[in-house]
Amino acid sequence: QVQLVESGGGLVQAGGSLRLSCAASGLTFSSYAMGWFRQAPGKEREFVARINWSGERTYYTDSVQGRFTVFRDNAQNMAWLQMNSLKREDAAVYYCAATSFRRFVQSVQDYQYWGQGTQVTVSS
Numbered sequence: 525q526v527q528l529v530e531s532g533g534g535l536v537q538a539g540g541s542l543r544l545s546c547a548a549s550g551l552t553f554s555s556y557a558m559g560w561f562r563q564a565p566g567k568e569r570e571f572v573a574r575i576n577w578s579g580e581r582t583y584y585t586d587s588v589q590g591r592f593t594v595f596r597d598n599a600q601n602m603a604w605l606q607m608n609s610l611k612r613e614d615a616a617v618y619y620c621a622a623t624s625f626r627r628f629v630q631s632v633q634d635y636q637y638w639g640q641g642t643q644v645t646v647s648s
């Protein structure tokens with residue numbers, strides 16, 4: 525049984541930082557690219573970042589480029605999303621997800637496994 529478990533969310537002031545963690549089990553972690561998505565109230569789930577299976581390639585949505593960093597450790601079956609210079613518009617439930625697609629994909633339907641999400645709240 526595949527499980528992705530996010531942690532690290534919370535309340536932070538605008539301009540602050542958070543690091544989200546994603547612990548994976550039940551899958552060959554190094555065979556999957558990992559993505560981070562977020563969903564704010566009343567909005568669709570949107571792509572935030574992706575890291576390929578080896579960790580050598582990363583992709584970010586424009587709004588977080590330069591502020592967020594995604595990285596992974598295949599030996600630990602872990603992925604992280606470091607979020608700096610947080611803005612109020614970054615507030616959302618953040619999800620990690622795994623995809624077997626080798627090419628870059630950013631659609632929700634292209635990710636086979638999902639975590640339960642972790643809440644990020646940004647205060648002014």
